[in-house]
Amino acid sequence: MPETITDLRLKDDSTETDTAGVQQLSMQQALNRALDEILAKNPKAVIFGEDCGRLGGVFRITDGLQAKHGEDRVFDTPLAESGILGMSVGLAMAGFHPIPEVQFDGFAYPAINQIVCQIARMNYRSRGTLPMPITLRVPSFGGIRAPEHHGESLEALFAHVPGLKVVSPSTPHDAYHLLKYAAARPDPVIFMEPKSRYWQKGPVDVTNATPGTAAHDDGGLTGARVAREGRHLTLVAWGAMVSRCLQVAELAAEDGIDVEVLDLRWLKPIDAEALARSVGKTRRAVVVHEAPLTSGLGAEVAQLITQSCFATLKAPVERVTGFDVPYPSGDLEDEYIPNIDRILFGIQRVLEYRRG
Amino acid sequence: MTTNPVLAAVDDDAAPLTHHQLRELYTLMAAVRHLDTSAVAWQRQGIIPGYAPELGQEAAQVGSGYAVDRTRDFVFPTYREMGVARAMGLDMVGYMSTHKATWHGGMYNPLESRFAPIQAVVAGSVLHAVGWAHGQTLSGNAAGDMGVAMTYFGDGASSQGDVHEAMNFAAVMKAPVVFFIQNNGWAISVPTERQVAGGSVAARAAGYSIPSLQVDGNDVVAVFEATRSAFAHCRAGNGPVVIEAMTYRRGPHSTADDPGRYRTLEEERLDAGEDPLERFKQRLLTDGVADEAFFADAQRLAVEEEEAVRAGIADLGPRPGAEMFSLVFQEPTPALQSQATAWREESEHA
Numbered sequence: 001m002p003e004t005i006t007d008l009r010l011k012d013d014s015t016e017t018d019t020a021g022v023q024q025l026s027m028q029q030a031l032n033r034a035l036d037e038i039l040a041k042n043p044k045a046v047i048f049g050e051d052c053g054r055l056g057g058v059f060r061i062t063d064g065l066q067a068k069h070g071e072d073r074v075f076d077t078p079l080a081e082s083g084i085l086g087m088s089v090g091l092a093m094a095g096f097h098p099i100p101e102v103q104f105d106g107f108a109y110p111a112i113n114q115i116v117c118q119i120a121r122m123n124y125r126s127r128g129t130l131p132m133p134i135t136l137r138v139p140s141f142g143g144i145r146a147p148e149h150h151g152e153s154l155e156a157l158f159a160h161v162p163g164l165k166v167v168s169p170s171t172p173h174d175a176y177h178l179l180k181y182a183a184a185r186p187d188p189v190i191f192m193e194p195k196s197r198y199w200q201k202g203p204v205d206v207t208n209a210t211p212g213t214a215a216h217d218d219g220g221l222t223g224a225r226v227a228r229e230g231r232h233l234t235l236v237a238w239g240a241m242v243s244r245c246l247q248v249a250e251l252a253a254e255d256g257i258d259v260e261v262l263d264l265r266w267l268k269p270i271d272a273e274a275l276a277r278s279v280g281k282t283r284r285a286v287v288v289h290e291a292p293l294t295s296g297l298g299a300e301v302a303q304l305i306t307q308s309c310f311a312t313l314k315a316p317v318e319r320v321t322g323f324d325v326p327y328p329s330g331d332l333e334d335e336y337i338p339n340i341d342r343i344l345f346g347i348q349r350v351l352e353y354r355r356g
Numbered sequence: 357m358t359t360n361p362v363l364a365a366v367d368d369d370a371a372p373l374t375h376h377q378l379r380e381l382y383t384l385m386a387a388v389r390h391l392d393t394s395a396v397a398w399q400r401q402g403i404i405p406g407y408a409p410e411l412g413q414e415a416a417q418v419g420s421g422y423a424v425d426r427t428r429d430f431v432f433p434t435y436r437e438m439g440v441a442r443a444m445g446l447d448m449v450g451y452m453s454t455h456k457a458t459w460h461g462g463m464y465n466p467l468e469s470r471f472a473p474i475q476a477v478v479a480g481s482v483l484h485a486v487g488w489a490h491g492q493t494l495s496g497n498a499a500g501d502m503g504v505a506m507t508y509f510g511d512g513a514s515s516q517g518d519v520h521e522a523m524n525f526a527a528v529m530k531a532p533v534v535f536f537i538q539n540n541g542w543a544i545s546v547p548t549e550r551q552v553a554g555g556s557v558a559a560r561a562a563g564y565s566i567p568s569l570q571v572d573g574n575d576v577v578a579v580f581e582a583t584r585s586a587f588a589h590c591r592a593g594n595g596p597v598v599i600e601a602m603t604y605r606r607g608p609h610s611t612a613d614d615p616g617r618y619r620t621l622e623e624e625r626l627d628a629g630e631d632p633l634e635r636f637k638q639r640l641l642t643d644g645v646a647d648e649a650f651f652a653d654a655q656r657l658a659v660e661e662e663e664a665v666r667a668g669i670a671d672l673g674p675r676p677g678a679e680m681f682s683l684v685f686q687e688p689t690p691a692l693q694s695q696a697t698a699w700r701e702e703s704e705h706a
Contacts, residue, residue, distance in 0.1 A: 046494065072494050078528055083483055083521035090487020090505070093430075093472070096494070098487075113518070117477050118484070124683050125461035125473045131686050163684055186686035269689035 021207030028198040030172035031061045033206070034179040035099070039069045042097055045183060047074045049084055049101030049137075058103055059139055059198055081107050085114035085136070089122060092132045099183055101137045105192075106149025106327075108138055119188045120163030134188045135179070140168065141240045141290050142337055143196030145330030151195075152327050153291035155238075158190045159268040159300075166267040168192035170227070170242035172202040174265065177221045180210040192267075194240035223266065224274035230260030233284035233350055236275065236301050238264040241288045241338065248343045257347065267297060275301065276308035283309070286318045286346040288338050293321045315353030320346035370584055373577060375645045381422060381576050382640060383654045385414045385633050388439040390658035391448065391665060395438075395455065398666065399611040404456045408436045412574075412606035415632035416538050418443045419579030420506070420601070423587055424470070428503040430488055432472045432481040436538075437508050446471055448661075449668030458672050479516035482507045482535070486522045489531035489596075499593030506534040506583075512543025514557045523598070527564040530595035534586045535566075537598070538573060540605035541627060545618040561598035573601030574632040604628045677703065 025033065038045050047062055053076040056063030066074035077084050081102050088098040102108045108115065115136070122130050142151030158166045165187055169175035175193065182189040210221070227242055228249050235245040242263045249259035262278045264270060279285045285305050287298035302317035320338045328336045373381070388410075395407045410417060417439025424431060424444055433440060441451045441464075450464030454474045461473030475481040485507035492503045513519060514537060526533050537557045541548055554560055561568035567589065571582040579601055586597035606628050608615050615624070640646040681696035682688065688696075 078521070078524055080521040080524070082518055083486075083525045086480065086483025086518060086522070087487035087490065087525060090432075090484040090489070091491045091494075092487075093466075093484065094488045094491030094495070096491055113477060113480060114483065118480050121460075122473070123686060126466050127459065127461075127463070127679075128683050128686065129465055129467050130473070165685075165689070269691050272691070 022203045022205050024201050025172045025176070025204045026199050026201045027169070027172045027175045027193070028059060028061055030176035030204050031179055031193065032063055032065070033204075034176045034183075035062060035065055036068065038099070038180060038183045039065060039073055042183070044095060045073070045097045045099060046091065047099045047101070048077050048087075050079050050103045051076060052101050057101065059195065061137070061139075061193070061198075062101070081111035082114050085111040085119060088134050088136075089114065089118050089132065092122075092134055093130050097133045097135075097183065099135045099137065101139075103139070104146070104150040105138050105140045105152040105154055108136075108152075108154060109149075115158075115164070115190075116161050120161050123187070124163060131186045132188045133186045135182045135185075135191050136188065137179075137191045137193060139195040139198075140192035141194050141196060142327060142333050143194075143240055145333065148327075148329065151333070153289065153322060155192060155267045155289070156291055156295060156297045156300075158192075159297060164188055164190055164268065166190045166192065167265060168194065168239035168267060169265065170194065170197065170237075170239055170263050172200070173204045174221060174225070174263075176204050176206065177210045178265065181221060184210075192239060196240045197243065200243070221265070224271035225263040225265055226260065226274075226278065227263045228259065228261040230258040230282065232258045232282060233286065233347060234260045234262050234278045234282045235286050235288055235343070235347075236262045236264060236278075237288045238267060239290075241290060244338070244340065245288055245343065248340050248347070251340065252344065252347060257351070259347070264301070270300065270304060272304045272308065275304050279305050279309045280312065283312050283314045284350045285309075285313075286320060286343070286350055288320045288343055288346070290322050290337050292324045293319060294324050296321055315350045318346045318350045370581070370588070373580065378577070378640060378645050379650065381418060381580070382636055382646065382651075383657065384418045384422070384443050385439075385576060385636060386651075386654040387658040387661050388414050388418060388442050389633050390655070391442065391662050392438060394662045394666070395452065396607070396611060398669070399455075403666065403669065404452070406457075406611050407455045408610045409607040410436050410439055410605075412604050412628060412632065413538055413540055414439050415576035415636065416573035416579055416601040416603045419576040420508075420536050420583040420599075422580050423583035424506065425504075425587070426470050428501075429587070430470050430472065430485075430503065430505050432485040432488070432505060432507040433474060434478045434481065434508055434510070434513065435474050435476055436510070437474075440508065441469075441471055444469065444471055448665045449672070452665060452669050453672055456669055456672060459675060463672075478509055478513035479518035479522075482509055482513070482522040483518050483525070485533050485535075486526045486529075486531050486596075489526065489533040489590075490529050492532055493529070500591060502532045502591045502593060504532045504534060504587050504590040506536055506587075508536050508538065510537065510543065511539045511541070511548050511552050511557060512546070514560070515543075515551060520560075523561065523564045523566060523596070526596040527566050530593070532590035532593070533596045534583065534590060535561075535596065535598045536583070537600040538603055539600055540573075540603050542605050542609070542619075544609040544613065545615075556600055558598055558600035566596050566598050567594075568598035568600065570600045570602055573603030574629060574635060576632065576636050603632075 052062040053066040237245045287301045298319040421440035421443030453463040485505040489505040558568040
């Protein structure tokens with residue numbers, strides 16, 4: 001993580017055109033390609049988890065990698081998440097760069113001791129002699145009508161833990177570069193993949209060097225991203241909610257409301273300067289996330305905005321989130337995940353706020 | 357005590373311990389006994405806030421630690437492996453700094469000492485050993501030249517799921533790891549019969565098809581030989597081994613514990629058996645390996661060592677507060693850097 005994460009050039013991939021270096025890839029393909037390149041470049045990188053070898057993962061993110069790179073580089077483990085993450089610690093101590101996968105977000109819970117007490121603390125506990133260059137891939141969030149524990153929104157839990165970094169891409173381009181960037185880091189990164197976006201295609205510039213993996217940074221991927229410019233208010237989102245917020249922005253534009261969408265990307269560290277820049281301009285903000293409201297990351301974002309923009313804010317920062325209920329089953333998912341109407345209501349609350 | 361024949365065949369060529377080695381083992385045990393009992397006294401004197409004694413486990417710890425090859429093996433301790441640390445030649449001030457509350461995990465260098473940071477979530481490091489061991493396999497080390505991981509845990513930790521996941525992973529992957537259980541009879545206040553189903557921890561290994569053996573944990577030579585056999589088995593590429601050293605925790609679980617609430621002195625006397633240090637001394641005398649002058653010398657060395665460690669601990673002093681921030685990440689976050697700046701400014705102002 002560069003010290004000034006917001007100094008880097010912001011890039012809006014919606015302006016990309018298909019040129020030689022830009023390919024139309026789904027996020028699944030982009031992630032697969034990134035992992036392939038990581039394995040090819042770093043002989044110490046190893047990928048493992050449940051079914052990620054011969055099957056290529058239940059979402060096929062590791063498809064073909066074992067056949068290409070061998071069973072020592074990409075391997076199936078027994079079905080035990082604590083085992084997978086605990087093993088990552090030992091491999092890191094032995095000089096490897098583990099890229100473990102938990103099959104679904106809810107299965108990170110059985111491994112929470114290894115994530116929180118071990119992976120996150122070993123660098124500190126060992127006074128920096130045992131770094132944990134682990135990238136934990138977590139297929140995250142809901143939206144695919146999956147059974148219980150197959151759709152969760154754990155970002156606040158991870159971001160609260162000292163020693164962990166958390167990132168969630170929203171586009172194939174970012175997925176490709178952020179995964180390469182994360183895997184090149186000496187610190188543990190929780191990589192939250194929006195599973196409902198795995199099959200959406202988008203342009204991926206595969207010619208740009210990934211920041212942090214080349215001699216110079218040139219991708220602008222280490223801070224937040226302005227996904228859409230606007231003047232009247234800022235929607236702050238990450239992961240799967242970014243595309244929904246872009247939809248909302250289109251609808252709001254029909255009513256003459258010019259919405260800016262800020263894709264946070266990094267959930268720890270949060271790009272506070274990008275928040276200040278965007279909301280400093282629009283003077284209104286709505287945070288959108290799938291996780292429950294109480295003690296969610298939205299509260300953190302709202303506080304960061306308040307700290308930098310209190311004097312110029314025209315309304316309190318609003319939140320449109322999931323509810324304080326267990327992530328519901330598929331039939332109720334649409335009621336739980338912030339939908340277009342609820343986000344529009346959030347926008348309305350901010351625009352119509354009057355000081356008492 | 358049961359021994360699995362699979363292991364016995366592996367190490368047929370191992371030479372018996374020389375007299376020099378036997379004396380060295382005794383010297384180590386005497387040093388560990390004196391440092392351990394002194395550390396309890398340090399706590400009573402207010403020199404350190406807490407300590408987890410290992411009185412009665414000197415043979416299990418020194419015997420196993422003595423078998424480690426520090427050029428290629430790696431040990432994963434919990435918080436009660438002072439004797440292993442000493443047998444492996446750790447910087448004991450660095451080791452004891454954990455108990456002085458100077459730094460979680462200790463001030464020694466785990467990479468140089470081949471001794472992972474001290475660990476309070478007792479089964480957590482058992483999986484780390486499996487990962488490290490599998491790394492040796494992935495590194496393509498030839499059979500016979502394999503680095504071996506040894507992980508220490510107790511009868512209490514064996515109840516945790518991570519131990520079962522670790523044994524299963526290790527067996528499936530044939531990882532070169534020695535699971536070294538010190539069954540000291542008590543998990544704080546709960547005796548083994550209320551802690552370990554199935555009769556013993558070693559018995560569980562059969563379910564994972566891991567060769568296992570129980571060893572008299574109060575016999576330092578037996579422990580050393582069992583550990584040496586297990587290392588040879590692992591090093592040859594045969595996968596993991598479980599050793600259960602049957603011993604007895606003669607003192608409290610920690611300096612905050614009160615064993616009088618859950619066992620009587622009479623029970624302690626009956627259950628503890630023979631003192632491993634005294635037992636080894638009598639054996640060395642009987643076998644003509646050492647004389648009274650040697651034991652007196654060993655005790656003198658132990659006292660000198662303890663005094664040096666105590667002085668080192670006293671000199672440690674608190675760590676600079678900035679380390680609290682600078683050692684969280686290899687690449688600190690902007691938020692953490694600004695918190696460190698604020699802390700510094702507010703501290704200096706105060």
